[in-house]
Amino acid sequence: MRARDLVREFPVVGLDTPAVEAARLLAGQNLPGLIVTDRDGLPVTVLPGTQVLRLAVPQYCQDDPALARMIDEAHADLFLRQLGDRSVADCLPAPGRRKDLAVVSPAATVLEIAALMARTRTPLVAVVEGGRLLGAVTLDDLLDRVLAS
């Protein structure tokens, strides 16, 4: 079993997609994460769902839970509004801080895919061949197939 046997179409967002729209896509389709592509349609980064959330949560709240606790309920409910009209690119961590890219070739085995998901903590990997994005393999799809066989 190889990535080519497990790949399926997967929605992407661009670097200039509004971050709030990226969050809507994630939630609306119950996706495990998002593939962010450049102008050539190639993955710039693959974000697990929790890291999409990270785009919207102020850094000081992530660093210190006590500070998040001091924001009252009414304001806490609105935390996604802090995204304003910022784009995905505006919210991404600096390139140096990004983890290695969750991207494989169609020939990758299930063990390679699983190892990459475990290391990057990303429940999906993008599948790229010859400069073209073919889609993604999700953790659910991988486990379903491996457990069934």
Added chain:
Amino acid sequence: MRARDLVREFPVVGLDTPAVEAARLLAGQNLPGLIVTDRDGLPVTVLPGTQVLRLAVPQYCQDDPALARMIDEAHADLFLRQLGDRSVADCLPAPGRRKDLAVVSPAATVLEIAALMARTRTPLVAVVEGGRLLGAVTLDDLLDRVLAS
């Protein structure tokens, strides 16, 4: 909006649950992760899906993708068998290496929950009150409710 408004029942696994059964539960119900409980039914750890995978992938494959690539397809397909009859407890990282626990009280605001998910990279948090596990809040549920309001 508070954790008590978002919590729902969530399946748990025990420390002595076979790790392969934990993987089956995750895949079978398309869960974003697993809550591992002790004998009192309280969360010992909350594992994102990718870290359940980590239980089964040999450490040398996680550290070096080139080594994962050297395992041939037929053997790679069987990587989950390496779990054998090991339990969840056998596969968990040592307590010192675990991230802080993704557990909140029913009074936690959505911002607190989001900050905790972002920091622990875990797309679910367990909700505990008075020594009792009430259930979990998932990233999907959180985003759905925050985006709807």
